[in-house]
Amino acid sequence: MLSGISLLCFTASYGVALALEVTRLMFRSGIRGAVMLLFATAGLVAHTLYLVAQAMATAPATLPLSSWYHWYLLAAWLLAVVYLYLTYYHPRNPIGLFLLPLVLLLIAAAYYVRNDAPPPAAQARTVWLWVHVLGFLLGTVTVFIGFATGVMYLTQSWRLKNKLPPSSRFKLPSLEWLQTATSRALLISMLLVGVGVIGGVVRNYLLLRSANGGLRWSDPTIWSSAVLLGWLVAAVAFNALYRPSREGRKVAYLTVASFGFLLLTLAVTLLLPEAHTKVGWRLEAEGWRQSVGWVLAPTEMNRQTTERVGTSTHPTISPCHCASVVRISPPTSDLRPPTLWRFP
Amino acid sequence: MRLQLVGCSHHNASLAIRERLAFSPQQARQALSALRERFPAAEAVLLSTCNRVELYTAAESEAASPSHQEVVHFLADFHRLDAAAIFDDVLERSGTDAVRHLFYVASSLDSMVMGEAQILGQVKQAYELATNCGAAGPLLHGAFQAALRVARRVASETTIHQRRTSVASVAVGDFARQIFERFEDKQVLVIGAGKMAEETMRYLSAEGARQMTVVNRSCERAEELAKAVSGQAEPWERLPDLLTAADLIVSTTGAGQPVVTLEMFRRIEPRRFQRPLAVIDLAVPRDFEPAIADCLGVYLYTIDDLSEVCRRNREARQKQWPAAESIIEEEAARFMSDLHHRATAPTIRRLRENYDTVKDDELTRLFNKLPELDGKAQTEIRQAFERLVGKLLHPPLQSIRDESQEGTPHGLLEALRRLFQLKD
Numbered sequence: 001m002l003s004g005i006s007l008l009c010f011t012a013s014y015g016v017a018l019a020l021e022v023t024r025l026m027f028r029s030g031i032r033g034a035v036m037l038l039f040a041t042a043g044l045v046a047h048t049l050y051l052v053a054q055a056m057a058t059a060p061a062t063l064p065l066s067s068w069y070h071w072y073l074l075a076a077w078l079l080a081v082v083y084l085y086l087t088y089y090h091p092r093n094p095i096g097l098f099l100l101p102l103v104l105l106l107i108a109a110a111y112y113v114r115n116d117a118p119p120p121a122a123q124a125r126t127v128w129l130w131v132h133v134l135g136f137l138l139g140t141v142t143v144f145i146g147f148a149t150g151v152m153y154l155t156q157s158w159r160l161k162n163k164l165p166p167s168s169r170f171k172l173p174s175l176e177w178l179q180t181a182t183s184r185a186l187l188i189s190m191l192l193v194g195v196g197v198i199g200g201v202v203r204n205y206l207l208l209r210s211a212n213g214g215l216r217w218s219d220p221t222i223w224s225s226a227v228l229l230g231w232l233v234a235a236v237a238f239n240a241l242y243r244p245s246r247e248g249r250k251v252a253y254l255t256v257a258s259f260g261f262l263l264l265t266l267a268v269t270l271l272l273p274e275a276h277t278k279v280g281w282r283l284e285a286e287g288w289r290q291s292v293g294w295v296l297a298p299t300e301m302n303r304q305t306t307e308r309v310g311t312s313t314h315p316t317i318s319p320c321h322c323a324s325v326v327r328i329s330p331p332t333s334d335l336r337p338p339t340l341w342r343f344p
Numbered sequence: 345m346r347l348q349l350v351g352c353s354h355h356n357a358s359l360a361i362r363e364r365l366a367f368s369p370q371q372a373r374q375a376l377s378a379l380r381e382r383f384p385a386a387e388a389v390l391l392s393t394c395n396r397v398e399l400y401t402a403a404e405s406e407a408a409s410p411s412h413q414e415v416v417h418f419l420a421d422f423h424r425l426d427a428a429a430i431f432d433d434v435l436e437r438s439g440t441d442a443v444r445h446l447f448y449v450a451s452s453l454d455s456m457v458m459g460e461a462q463i464l465g466q467v468k469q470a471y472e473l474a475t476n477c478g479a480a481g482p483l484l485h486g487a488f489q490a491a492l493r494v495a496r497r498v499a500s501e502t503t504i505h506q507r508r509t510s511v512a513s514v515a516v517g518d519f520a521r522q523i524f525e526r527f528e529d530k531q532v533l534v535i536g537a538g539k540m541a542e543e544t545m546r547y548l549s550a551e552g553a554r555q556m557t558v559v560n561r562s563c564e565r566a567e568e569l570a571k572a573v574s575g576q577a578e579p580w581e582r583l584p585d586l587l588t589a590a591d592l593i594v595s596t597t598g599a600g601q602p603v604v605t606l607e608m609f610r611r612i613e614p615r616r617f618q619r620p621l622a623v624i625d626l627a628v629p630r631d632f633e634p635a636i637a638d639c640l641g642v643y644l645y646t647i648d649d650l651s652e653v654c655r656r657n658r659e660a661r662q663k664q665w666p667a668a669e670s671i672i673e674e675e676a677a678r679f680m681s682d683l684h685h686r687a688t689a690p691t692i693r694r695l696r697e698n699y700d701t702v703k704d705d706e707l708t709r710l711f712n713k714l715p716e717l718d719g720k721a722q723t724e725i726r727q728a729f730e731r732l733v734g735k736l737l738h739p740p741l742q743s744i745r746d747e748s749q750e751g752t753p754h755g756l757l758e759a760l761r762r763l764f765q766l767k768d
Contacts, residue, residue, distance in 0.1 A: 030500060156522065160643045165518050165653045168506055175620055176525040243617040248641045250618070 005050045011107050013043025014080065014100055021096035025169050033091050040087065040096070044080050051077060068269065071137060072110035078141040079103045093173050098148040106144075112270060128203035135196025136225070139189050140262060146185030147259035150252035153178040157249055182251050186239065189258065190232035197229045224265040231261045345687050345752065346406050347483060349442040350415040350434055351391075351398030354456050357433040364423060365430065367392040369473065375422050376479040382418065383410045387481035389474040389488060391449070393466045395456050400446065402483035412436040443487060444676045450491040451498040452505070453668055459504045459661050464495045487679065494675045501671060502664040507657035511650045512544040515624040516551055518653060519645055520592055523622045527553040533590035534558045534575070535583070535604075536597035537565040540626045544594045545573040553592075559583055561597075588612045592622045595631035603631040613639060624650070677749075684748040691757045692741060694766040699733045 017040040020032055054070060083099040156172040172178070200222070235254040352361060367375060372390045379388050379401075385408035389400045399419065403409035410418070413427075416434050420427035437445050448454040450467045471488040474480040480488070499505050524530055532553050534541050537560040545556055556575035559582065560566035566577040578586060587593070587604065597603055609632075623644040625632045630646055637644035707729055711722060740760060747753035760766065 028503065160519070160522055161637075163519075163645060163649045165514070165656070166522055168503055172522075174521065174525045175523045179620075180525075247618045248620055 005046050005053060007050070007107065007111065010043040010047040010050060011104065013039050013046060014103050014107070017043065018096060018100040018104065021094050021100060024094050024097075028168065036096070037084070037087060040080070040084050040100075044077070044084060047073070047077050047080060066133075068113040068116045069110050071133065072106050072113065075137055075141050075144070076103045076106035076110065078137070079106065079144055082141070082145055090173060092171050094170060095148075095152075095173075098152055099145075102144050102148060109266065109270060126203060128199045128206065131199030132196055132203055133199075135192050135194070135199050137196075139192030139194075139196050140266075142185050142189035142192055143255075143258050143262045146182055146189055146255035149178050149181040149185060150255035150259075153182055153252040154249060154256075157252075179248070179251060182255050183239070186232070186251065186255050186258065187236055190229075190236045193225075193229050193232055197225055200225070220268045221265070224268040228258075228261045228265045232258055345402075345404055345483070345683065346409040346438065347400075347402045347442050347487065347683070348409060348412070348415075348436065348438040349398055349400050349445055350412055350419070350436050351396060352433050352435065353396035353398070353454065355454075356435055361430065361433045362395070362397060364425060365392075365397040365419060365434075366394075367397065369469075371422075372470070372473055373477055375418075376474055376477045378422065379410075379418060380477075380479055383408070383414075386410055387474075387484045388479045389470055389484050391467060391470040393463065396449070396454075398449070400442070400484060400487070402481065402487070404483075440676060440680050443490075443679055444672060446487060446491045447494045447672045447676055450495040451668060451672065452495070453498070453665070453672070458665075459507065461505060464492070464499075467491060467495070483683070486683070490675060490679045494672060497671050497675070498668045502667045504661050504664040504668055507660050510543070511626065511647065511654055512540065512547050514650050514653050514657070515544060515594070515626070515645065516547040519643070519650075520548075520622050520624070521551070523620055523643055524591065527551050527592075530555065530591040531589050532556040532575075533586050533593045534569070535593065535595040535631060536560055536627065537562070537569040538596045538598070541594055541596040542569055542572065544596075544624065544626070545569070545575065548592075548594075549573055557586060557590075559586055584608065584612050588615045590621065591619070592624070593632075594624045594626065596626045597631050599627070599631060600629060602629075602633045603627075604633065604636065606633045606635045609633075609636050609639060609642075616641070626650070680751075681749050684750075684752045685745060687752040688744050688748060688757055691760055691766060692744065695740070695760060695764055696737065698764060698766065699737060703729050703733050 017036050020036040020039065023029070023032065051070070051073060054073075058066075079099060080103050083096055083103065086093075086095045086099070152172050153175060156175055156178060159172075160175070173181075204217075204222075235258060239251065239254070352365060354362070357365075367390060372392055375390055376388055379386070379399075383401070383403070385405075386401050386403045388402075391398045391400070397419075399415055401410055401415065415436075416431055417427045419425075419434070420430055445454070450464055452458060452460050452463045455463050467488070471480065471484075471492075474484065520527075527548060530553060532545075532548055532555060534545055534556060537558055541558075545553075545558075548556065556570075556573060557578050558566040558570045558575050559578045559580055560569075561580050563577060563579060569575070570577040583603075587609070595603065618641040620641045620643065623632055623636070623642060625644060625646045628647055632644055634644070634646075636642055707726060710725065711717065717725070744753060744756060744760075747756050
């Protein structure tokens with residue numbers, strides 16, 4: 001049953017919910033709110049089932065939901081949960097107009113990296129990897145929320161400065177509420193991204209110390225993440241030290257800028273995803289070559305040194321990749337250069 | 345069956361008359377009891393607000409219902425007034441007009457400020473009081489429950505209640521509410537102690553404002569107003585400090601020059617740290633220099649901005665009038681149709697009983713003649729007879745239902761009674 005759910009199912013549901021949000025601007029309706037919640041909930045349920053199906057399909061060959069594809073889908077899922085929660089408690093506010101496009105943007109990003117391969121299951125042993133991935137995931141979602149509330153603040157502030165009365169078709173939360181939400185989002189995103197970056201740094205440091213190699217510190221995703229964290233720390237410090245920045249539009253501008261830095265980081269991961277992940281996996285696989293581990297490799301490669309045990313069922317890898325799950329038999333011969341792990 | 349309303353409202357009676365005819369809850373209870381004693385078969389609900397005094401009565405028969413004159417005399421007697429003196433100020437509606445009027449009142453379309461929310465609660469209270477006193481019967485239960493339903497429909501299907509029309513309510517409800525989530529922890533500064541300031545402070549107090557400070561050139565007036573709205577008065581000299589601390593300012597002085605100039609605001613601005621400030625300048629000429637609106641974090645609204653919103657809201661409410669009216673017409677027609685159809689119930693019941701008696705007699709005779717019939721066959725025959733009776737009764741009952749749309753079909757009911765020899 002779960003295999004029948006596709007990306008299109010929940011994307012369409014979120015799309016319909018967004019379309020219904022847009023119709024708020026045009027006319028009143030007594031049942032729209034309920035229908036909108038119904039579609040958003042249906043989308044979230046389908047989204048959840050899809051992720052469950054993906055986790056089941058990829059385990060145990062790979063770490064469940066560990067590819068960039070899944071990372072983006074999880075971020076979209078968390079944002080959809082936030083949207084549903086806020087819409088349930090603030091049904092008169094068109095929060096979906098600001099949050100649902102971001103959900104769809106994350107799904108689009110996921111679709112863009114759908115052919116990206118997940119890391120091997122052995123990675124699950126690395127606590128710091130979990131800290132790194134989860135910290136960044138939650139931090140990213142919080143930056144997205146901060147961006148949405150920041151844009152809402154700026155919109156509401158503009159409306160009030162121009163003396164526009166509240167409209168039953170477009171009624172945003174109060175400036176006070178938006179300011180509180182934006183300030184909190186800025187602080188929490190700094191903490192979470194900080195945890196994510198620290199997790200990544202410690203993991204890489206341990207890899208380098210074990211003489212198994214690690215990522216170059218000049219890796220584009222590392223410095224772009226560092227820039228994001230640096231910006232968030234600076235923004236929070238600015239907030240703490242310069243009192244006027246805590247009030248009004250400044251905090252909203254800070255969260256919008258944070259979103260810009262996050263997009264830069266994500267753009268790097270979208271354009272160069274393998275530089276950050278697959279090289280790292282190769283190196284870790286190398287580190288574990290004395291033990292038995294699961295890795296992904298093209299079928300025709302490493303034929304002499306590996307014992308084939310089954311074909312990957314990972315649904316995001318297209319047949320042309322010809323990926324298969326192989327077991328590295330100790331002792332292994334030298335692994336191929338990084339290009340070995342770059343799928344066609 | 346008679347449903348009637350006798351009373352007065354702000355449309356047809358002066359405040360002096362309405363005051364003399366008004367009932368406190370205790371008096372309303374006494375009046376309902378007295379009315380029950382004088383007209384035991386009549387039902388009654390008494391609605392008494394500052395804008396209207398209306399006595400709704402209903403009875404199954406015309407004879408049991410008090411007439412217009414009798415109700416006027418009753419009201420006059422209760423308040424020890426001369427009935428002739430108030431007769432011209434008291435209006436009377438009956439039947440569909442009375443029901444329609446009740447629906448208009450409950451939906452607040454008959455209120456002084458159309459769309460105000462209090463009237464629905466007052467209608468509910470009046471109905472509950474009559475129910476508790478045993479004065480409301482099936483007819484008025486139906487009418488008032490329908491009225492409450494209509495009011496809810498009008499509220500949900502139109503925007504008539506959503507738009508504020510007074511300057512103070514627009515200032516607080518439409519603008520300040522968009523800036524502040526709550527008023528409990530906000531410093532409210534009121535400059536001037538005029539009537540508009542008082543009205544705005546009352547709105548703010550109702551919205552939860554607790555820290556309200558009044559500053560006025562005349563300290564006495566400031567203290568008076570502060571006392572009336574549970575605020576505190578401060579001397580005029582403290583104005584700059586109070587401006588620094590304020591989150592929301594309501595200004596209503598009669599000064600000929602701006603009370604707060606841009607220069608003065610620039611001096612206190614650094615101490616505010618760009619904290620959002622809502623300024624509601626209700627004074628003419630303005631108390632705040634317009635350029636202050638360009639300062640960071642300042643949201644300045646003048647009487648013109650607010651009046652413009654009030655005017656647009658009134659227009660928007662007027663636009664909703666046809667939609668609300670059509671709901672009321674539809675519901676009034678439905679209610680009256682149900683009411684008229686209810687009046688036909690005794691005749692229909694007797695007609696059905698006659699047919700059932702004939703059917704049962706024939707079935708008994710048939711089953712006695714055919715003792716070999718088993719239970720299943722008997723059930724089949726019984727059901728066939730019931731279907732036959734149903735089909736025979738359907739055309740006359742449908743005709744009665746159709747005729748009830750226009751009123752109680754007395755002619756048709758009389759014809760049925762004579763044709764089928766229906767006896768009371």
